[in-house]
Amino acid sequence: MLRVEGLSKRFGGVVAASGVDLQVQPGEILAVIGPNGAGKSTLLNLLSGLLRPDQGRIEFLGEEITQAPPEVRTWKGLGRAFQIVQPFPEMTVWENLLVGALYGKPNTSLKVAEGVVEEIIERTGLAPKAQTLAGELTLLEDKRLELARALCTRPRLLLLDEVMAGLRPSEALEAVELVRRIRESGVTVLFIEHLMPVVRALADRVVVMDYGQVIAQGRYDEVAANPRVREAYLGRAS
Structure with a gap:
């Protein structure tokens, strides 16, 4: 590979x-x-x-x-998650993941991106935090968000x-x-x-x-x- x-x-x-x-x-x-x-x-x-x-x-x-x-x-x-997490703190968890899904592949429609986010947010255990601002997450939740956003780039x-x-x-x-x-x-x-x-x-x-x-x-x-x-x-x- x-x-x-x-x-x-x-x-x-x-x-x-x-x-x-x-x-x-x-x-x-x-x-x-x-x-x-x-x-x-x-x-x-x-x-x-x-x-x-x-x-x-x-x-x-x-x-x-x-x-x-x-x-x-x-x-x-080729996806990447960083040691020092870099979320958009004033955006929700869902919105952070949507950024990854929209820009992870060229010409991705909003509907397709939302479908990707739905799958990844469940798989990474972040669904209960979907509408929480990223700036309010714990360190473990931040790490999960960093991983999840990278996964949203498929x-x-x-x-x-x-x-x-x-x-x-x-x-x-x-x-x-x-x-x-x-x-x-x-x-x-x-x-x-x-x-x-x-x-x-x-x-x-x-x-x-x-x-x-x-x-x-x-x-x-x-x-x-x-x-x-x-x-x-x-x-x-x-």
């Missing part, structure tokens, strides 16, 4: 991504982990089009999108950037179940996460980054036993 080859990005003398290669298979949940400053969020910004790479190639569904702007990537089915591949950051353990478990249901609905998921229990519970495969490079990838138990990964990240985290 997604193929990344030799992706590199520098900010002055700082190398945020260096020759990154990875693939995402249809239907899988892929986790990207690593210490702070490893280049994980830079990778998502490159994939979603917020940044342009200095080198490398991005292919999505068999088509090169390396230089495509963010909205074109969204129209093609993605084939959903990029999640630490969407569970700041949640209590019980709330994180709810979010894990929600991501599982998203995959069951036919959406492939690539997510960044620091909570190892969440990674262990969700990921079919794990990619580990350090200093802008991929240093390991495989099943969770494989990368957790990798000495280089333990030195770079898991050992520090423990």
Whole structure:
């Protein structure tokens, strides 16, 4: 579904991504982990089009999108939810989701968009909050709204950037179940996460980054036993 080859990005003398290669298979949940400053969020910004790479190639569904702007990537089915939620606070939950549905695909009619919102608002448990202003939501509800709005763009591949950051353990478990249901609905998921229990519970495969490079990838138990990964990240985290 997604193929990344030799992706590199520098900010002055700082190398945020260096020759990154990875693939995402249809239907899988892929986790990207690593210490702070490893280049994980830079990778998502490159994939979603917020940044342009200095080198490398991005292919999505068999088509090169390396230089495509963010909205074109969204129209093609590449969705994104952010770590720092960015709702329209003076709009209701329903209106926030309607924005995602209307602009997630070109030439979407209001009737079609409302149908999308009806489905997603039920699936994400936000229906009771439909007429609540986004600025009045709790953190967990904000995270759900961020996910739901991304789903309203009707993605084939959903990029999640630490969407569970700041949640209590019980709330994180709810979010894990929600991501599982998203995959069951036919959406492939690539997510960044620091909570190892969440990674262990969700990921079919794990990619580990350090200093802008991929240093390991495989099943969770494989990368957790990798000495280089333990030195770079898991050992520090423990």
